Amino acid sequence: MPKISRGKKKAPKPFWQSGSFIFCASVVVLSIILTLEPVAVMVDDYFGTTTSNRALQQQHRRLGGMNEAAERHCQENPGTCTEAPEDIHTSFQVHLINKSVYRADIHWDNDSTGQVISNIEAGASLDLTVFPANKFFITRHGVKEGLFDPLANRPLRFEPTKVGQTFVIPENAAPSDDKCIDRFDKACQDYAKAGKCWEQPGWMIVHCCQSCNEYSPELDAARLIDGSVRCTKENMNITEPVWKPGDLDALFTKWANDPEFKQFQPNVLSSPDQFDANGLPQPWVITFDNFFSQEEAQALIEGGRMAGFDRSTNQGKTNDQGEMEMVTSTTRTSSNAWCIGDCQQLPGVRTMTKRIEQVTGIEEKNYEPFQVLEYQDKQFYKMHHDSEGRDPKPPGNRILTFFLYLSNVEEGGETQFNKLGIYVKPKLGRALVWPSVRNESPDFWDDRMYHEAMPVVRGEKYAANHWIHLNDYEGPNRWGCTGSFA
Numbered sequence: 043m044p045k046i047s048r049g050k051k052k053a054p055k056p057f058w059q060s061g062s063f064i065f066c067a068s069v070v071v072l073s074i075i076l077t078l079e080p081v082a083v084m085v086d087d088y089f090g091t092t093t094s095n096r097a098l099q100q101q102h103r104r105l106g107g108m109n110e111a112a113e114r115h116c117q118e119n120p121g122t123c124t125e126a127p128e129d130i131h132t133s134f135q136v137h138l139i140n141k142s143v144y145r146a147d148i149h150w151d152n153d154s155t156g157q158v159i160s161n162i163e164a165g166a167s168l169d170l171t172v173f174p175a176n177k178f179f180i181t182r183h184g185v186k187e188g189l190f191d192p193l194a195n196r197p198l199r200f201e202p203t204k205v206g207q208t209f210v211i212p213e214n215a216a217p218s219d220d221k222c223i224d225r226f227d228k229a230c231q232d233y234a235k236a237g238k239c240w241e242q243p244g245w246m247i248v249h250c251c252q253s254c255n256e257y258s259p260e261l262d263a264a265r266l267i268d269g270s271v272r273c274t275k276e277n278m279n280i281t282e283p284v285w286k287p288g289d290l291d292a293l294f295t296k297w298a299n300d301p302e303f304k305q306f307q308p309n310v311l312s313s314p315d316q317f318d319a320n321g322l323p324q325p326w327v328i329t330f331d332n333f334f335s336q337e338e339a340q341a342l343i344e345g346g347r348m349a350g351f352d353r354s355t356n357q358g359k360t361n362d363q364g365e366m367e368m369v370t371s372t373t374r375t376s377s378n379a380w381c382i383g384d385c386q387q388l389p390g391v392r393t394m395t396k397r398i399e400q401v402t403g404i405e406e407k408n409y410e411p412f413q414v415l416e417y418q419d420k421q422f423y424k425m426h427h428d429s430e431g432r433d434p435k436p437p438g439n440r441i442l443t444f445f446l447y448l449s450n451v452e453e454g455g456e457t458q459f460n461k462l463g464i465y466v467k468p469k470l471g472r473a474l475v476w477p478s479v480r481n482e483s484p485d486f487w488d489d490r491m492y493h494e495a496m497p498v499v500r501g502e503k504y505a506a507n508h509w510i511h512l513n514d515y516e517g518p519n520r521w522g523c524t525g526s527f528a
């Protein structure tokens with residue numbers, strides 16, 4: 043199911059609720075009960091040859107009710123529960139070689155929007171375990187932009203039929219020159235017919251341009267597919283930024299001094315009253331040590347689980363359609379989930395956002411959805427900045443980070459501001475707040491605000507980011523103009 047930005051949409055029936063899946067799951071369970079030894083051997087075999095698929099696993103877990111053994115089999119053998127094979131032993135291995143210059147994702151074609159089962163580096167090869175009738179398609183890594191066979195001008199697809207087959211992503215495979223195409227045949231037609239092109243224009247234009255042209259011609263998807271045409275500030279109605287010079291200082295000063303904020307236990311860790319070695323005023327960093335309840339923290343953690351925690355990614359290059367490639371991060375080993383859809387509606391999540399709106403005076407439309415973070419043993423996030431010099435995208439720079447510690451951590455997991463020498467210990471209920479821009483120029487970053495998450499030494503760390511932008515974020519996000527569809 044696609045992550046259509048921030049809105050709600052009726053999900054297509056997942057495959058594990060289909061008759062064929064139930065049949066498949068029953069076969070797995072029965073095989074395990076009746077012939078424990080061979081099935082165990084077979085599953086062991088699979089471990090070495092397939093990449094476990096966390097997203098799939100989490101979807102299964104979220105939906106619940108699935109037999110544990112069947113669930114494990116299907117998780118560890120991505121793509122194997124798509125069709126009802128007559129006999130579970132009919133699975134077989136095929137070989138995939140990537141001669142292209144692109145790192146590619148392999149999607150199991152589920153007749154919807156596909157399910158990533160593995161990825162393959164440029165120049166690498168891979169063994170895949172598949173079942174008869176499984177179909178696959180290939181995209182650039184991290185976005186669903188299909189790789190095409192340029193000679194045939196067709197998306198690259200493969201449909202294994204026998205053991206040992208080798209499939210090749212050719213040297214000159216590349217995204218199609220024609221950008222106004224449907225990335226998914228049936229799903230695009232179905233969504234466009236159901237009026238989704240206007241409901242979720244960004245996702246639909248980028249993924250289903252051809253169908254939007256056909257079913258909602260007045261949207262003019264063929265023109266808007268070009269990110270530089272679609273995402274202008276004029277089109278996005280971006281007018282007044284939420285902060286003018288001086289507003290940043292005024293807000294933090296109020297937090298530090300006004301009695302109405304005492305209930306949140308403000309604690310100033312750095313402020314312009316202090317001076318650095320060059321005699322320059324220091325930036326603001328503040329904690330509110332009693333900002334939210336345990337129930338609210340739990341709501342965000344649960345919401346994160348509902349949305350599905352995935353290994354954290356960074357944003358990579360932007361393509362012509364305005365999508366940013368998601369690149370698995372090496373500087374960040376944690377997992378995160380975007381609190382969208384049902385998560386966003388949880389009462390504890392609503393009250394948290396409302397409180398942040400109240401204390402900042404900035405409306406929710408300028409916020410990214412909560413990003414919930416999960417750090418297990420030894421996981422970290424190396425030094426980085428939450429914003430960039432001058433962010434040219436319509437929402438503009440992230441101006442403020444509201445960072446919420448959703449758990450206590452036995453040891454480690456501090457947030458360190460590398461240039462300021464400040465360490466903040468995780469504590470349930472504590473909010474750490476800092477600006478990413480300068481008081482005198484809120485559209486430009488403050489390069490002193492580099493920070494990092496120290497490795498968790500003992501225990502687990504849960505936390506959440508609420509990033510606030512200078513301009514409206516919600517509108518540009520709906521139109522696919524923020525670089526991603528989270």
Ligand SMILES: O=C(O)CCC(=O)C(=O)O
Pocket residue numbers: 415423428455456457458493494495496505507
């Ligand atoms: O986990 C932390 O302490 C900081 C995380 C962070 O900086 C981020 O997610 O951008």
Ligand SMILES: [Fe+2]
Pocket residue numbers: 426427428493
């Ligand atoms: Fe950060």
